[in-house]
Amino acid sequence: MDPFLIGQQVVNGLILGAIYGLIAVGYTMVYGIMGMINFAHGEVYMIAAYLTAIFLALLASFGVDSVPVVLFLTLLGTVAFTALHGWAVERVAYRPLGRSTRLAPLISAIGISLVLQNYLRLSQGARTQGVPPLLEGVIRIPAEGAGGHFVQITYIQVMIVIMALAGMGVLTWLIQATSLGRACRATQQDRVMAELLGVDTGRIISVVFVLGAAMAGVAGVLVTLNYGSFDFFIGFVTGIKAFTAAVLGGIGSLPGAMLGGLVLGLSESFFSGFVNTDYKDVFAFAILIGVLIFRPSGLMGSPEVEKV
Amino acid sequence: MTGVAMVLRHSLWVALVALLLFFPLTGLLLDGYRLTWRWELPLQLAGGVFCLTLLGGLVRPLIGYWRSGRGLSGLVSSSFAGEGSASVAFFLRAAHGSRFRSLVRVSGFVLLLLVAVSLPFLLGKYWLNVATLALIYVLLGLGLNIVVGLAGLLDLGFVAFYAVGAYGLALGHLHLGLGFWEALPLGGLLAACFGVLLGFPVLRMHGDYLAIVTLGFGEIIRLVLNNWTAFTGGPNGVSAPFPTFFGLEFSRRPQAGETAFHQFFDIPFGNVHRYIFLYLVLLSVSVFLIFVIGRLRRMPLGRAWEALREDEIACRSLGIDPVGVKLSAFAMGAAIGGVGGVFFAASQGFVNPTSFGFHESALVLAIVVLGGLGSTVGTVLAALVVTILPEFLRDFADYRILVFGLAMVGMMIWRPRGLIRPRRPLYPSGEGG
Secondary structure: OOHHHHHHHHHHHHHHHHHHHHHHHHHHHHHHHHOOOOOOHHHHHHHHHHHHHHHHHHHHHOOOOOHHHHHHHHHHHHHHHHHHHHHHHHHHHHHHHOOOOOOHHHHHHHHHHHHHHHHHHHHHOOOOEEOOOOOOOEEEEEEEEEOOEEEEEEHHHHHHHHHHHHHHHHHHHHHHHOHHHHHHHHHHHOHHHHHHOOOOHHHHHHHHHHHHHHHHHHHHHHHHHHHOEEOOOHHHHHHHHHHHHHHHHOOOOHHHHHHHHHHHHHHHHHHHHHOOOOOHHHHHHHHHHHHHHHOOOOOOOOOOOOOO | OHHHHHHHHHHHHHHHHHHHHHHHHHHEEEEOOEEEEOOHHHHHHHHHHHHHHHHHHHHHHHHHHHHHHHHHHHHHHHHHOOOOHHHHHHHHHHHOOHHHHHHHHHHHHHHHHHHHHHHHHHOOHHHHHHHHHHHHHHHHHHHHHHHHHHOOOOOOOOHHHHHHHHHHHHHHHHHHOOOHHHHHHHHHHHHHHHHHHHHHHHOOOOHHHHHHHHHHHHHHHHHHHHHOHHHHOHHHOEEOOOOOEOOEEOOOOOOOOOOEHHHHOOOOOOOOHHHHHHHHHHHHHHHHHHHHHHHHHHOHHHHHHHHHHHOHHHHHHOOOOHHHHHHHHHHHHHHHHHHHHHHHHHHHOEEOHHHHOHHHHHHHHHHHHHOOOOOHHHHHHHHHHHHHHHHHOHHHHOOHHHHHHHHHHHHHHHOOOOOOOOOOOOOOOOOOO
8 A cells, every 4th residue: 555645544543533532531521520421512512613713703803814813812712612611511401400310411411412503503504614724834744745645734733733732731730730630530539538528529520521621622623723614513423433532542531532532533534545435434433332342441441330 | 688689699690601601602693704793692692591590590489488388288288187088088089999080091092092083084285294293203202212211221313213114114115125014014123123233232331321322323324324325325315105005006097907095995086095094004003002012011021121220230139131121122112213214204205314313313302301201191292292383383493403402401400200290000009910
C-alpha cells in the first residue's frame, strides 16, 4: 500500500480520535460519579457547534477580523455557554430525580436530549448550517511532494491536536492536583463516604457536568472549524461514537477516554479509507457491541462489581 | 411574606439564567454566515420561565397544605373506623364485588370494541389512515411496554424491529414472493430472532449498556437498509403488497385467473375496502395481543419480568435465570414490533429507510413513558393521544417531539411510575393462587 495514503489516514484518524476523546471525557466522568449514561451529552456538543457559528458571526458583525482574537473569543464564549448548558441540563433533568427508579435518569436523559434537538431545530431551523473557513493553509510532508505524493495536514488540524492536548492537560491537572479534583475522585470512589467527610457531592456533580460540557464545547469549536458544516442532529451519531470511545478505553477512566478516542478514530479512519465509507458508522457501532461483549471493562478500566 | 420574597428572588435568578441560556441560541438567528437579531424571543421565553417558576413556587406550599389537610381528614375517619368497619367493608364488597366489577368492565370493553369496529365505516379515507396509524402505534407501544415497562430494559432502538417487520414484508414479496399473510407471522418471528441475536450478548451486562447498544443497533439497521442498494433498494425503498381477503385481491382489475373482492361479493369497486379490511385485521390483532399480554402478566413469566425489573439480585437468589427471562421479554417485544412493521408496510404500500429513524424510537418510548411504564391501558391511551392529537392541532405538530421530551422529563420527576397507577394482578390471600 501507498505509505503516504497510510500516513494520511493516520493523520485523519488522530484528528478524529482527539475529537472523540474530548467528548468521551464527559461521558466517562458522569458515568464514574453517577453510574449513568448522560445521553444528552451528544446534544451538548451539538449546541457547542451552533454557539461556535453564532460567536463567529457575532464577532464578524462587530468587525473583529484578527484571526487569533476571533479564535480566542469564540473558544472562550462557546466553552462558557456550553458549560452553562451542561450545568442547566443537570439541574433540570437529573437533580430533581433524587433516588428514583433505575430507569428514571435514563428516560429523563433521552427526554432532555429530544428537547435540545428540537429546541435547536425550532430556533435555528432544520437546514444544515455552515461557518466560513477561518484558518487556511496546509503543511505538506515532504514539503516539496515526493512525485505528487504527500501527507497533508491543515493548520486547523494542528490546532485541533494542540487544543485537545491542552484541554486534556488542564483537565488532568484539575482532577489530579487541585482540592476540587480530589473531591471529585473521592465522590467517584464512594459517594456516601465522601459526603460524610464533608464533600458537597451535589456541587461535585455540577462541577463534573460543567467540566464535561466544557470539553464538549472545545470539541464543538474544533469540529465546526474543521468541517465547516453541522445541523441539529450531529449530536446523535457523534454521541454514540464518543460513548464507544469511553467504553473502549474503560468507562470511568480519563486517560482511557482519550486512548479509546484515538483507537476508535484511527480504526474508523482506516476502515473508511481502505474498506468502505458508507459503512463506517456501522463499523464504529460494531466495535461498541464487540467491546461490550468481549471486554466490557475496556482497555484501561477495572471490572465492575454490582452492589446490592 | 418572607416566603413570597424568597420565591420571587429564586424565580428572578432562574429567569436570569434562562435568559443567558436562551439569548445566543434563540436571540441570534444564523442566516448563512450572518446573524439576524431577535431581541424579543429570549426575553419572552425567560419571562415565561419566570412566570412558571413563580407559579410553581407559590403553588407548591398550597399543595403541601392541601395534602396535610387530607392527611388530617384521613386520621379523623380512621379513628371512627373502629366501629362498624366490618359492615362498611361488607357493603363495599357487595357494591364492588368481583362479579359486578367484571360485568362493568366487560360491558365497557364490548362497547369500546363496537365503536372501534364501526369506526372505519363512518370515517373517510384520510381519518381511516390516521386510525390505522394510531393502531400501529398501539401495537408498537404494547411491544415496547413489555421491554421497558414490564421488564425494565431500556430499548432505544425499537424502530429496528419495526423496520425488520416492514422490510420483511416488502423484501419477502420482492425476493421470495411472500404475501401479507405469510409475512405477518414470519415478520414477527424474524424480528424476534433479531431481538435474541442482539439481546443474548448484551443482556448479560449492566442494564445501562443495553440502552446504548440498542441505540446503535437501530442506527445500524437504518444504515444497512439505506446503503445495501442491491438488496433493499436503498433510499428509493421497496413497494409492499396488500393483504388479500381469504385469497381475494382488493384490486380493480385482478390478475388473470383471480377473482377480486368486489367481483366475488358483486359490489361496486371501492378503493376504501382494502383499508377497512386492513384496519379490522389490525384491530383484531391488537385486541388479541392486549388479551395475551394481560394473561402473560399473570403467568410466572410475566411476574418474573416485573420482579426482575424491581430487583435483579433478589431474583437471582430465588432461582430465576435473569438472562433467559430478559431475553424472552426482549424477543416478545421485538416480535410485536415486527408485526407492527408488517402492518405499517402493508398500509403504506411502500417502505423506505426514512420511516425508521431515531425519532420513531423516541416517539414509541414517549408513548410508553407517558402511558405510565407497565400499564397496558395507559399505553393504548397514550398511543392514541400521541398520534391523533397532532392531527387536530396542526400548529402543534412541529412542537410535538419537543413537548413529548419535556413531558418525559416531567414524568420522571413527578410521576416516575406513571400517571395511572399500574394495577398489579394481585390475588387476595383468602382465595388462594
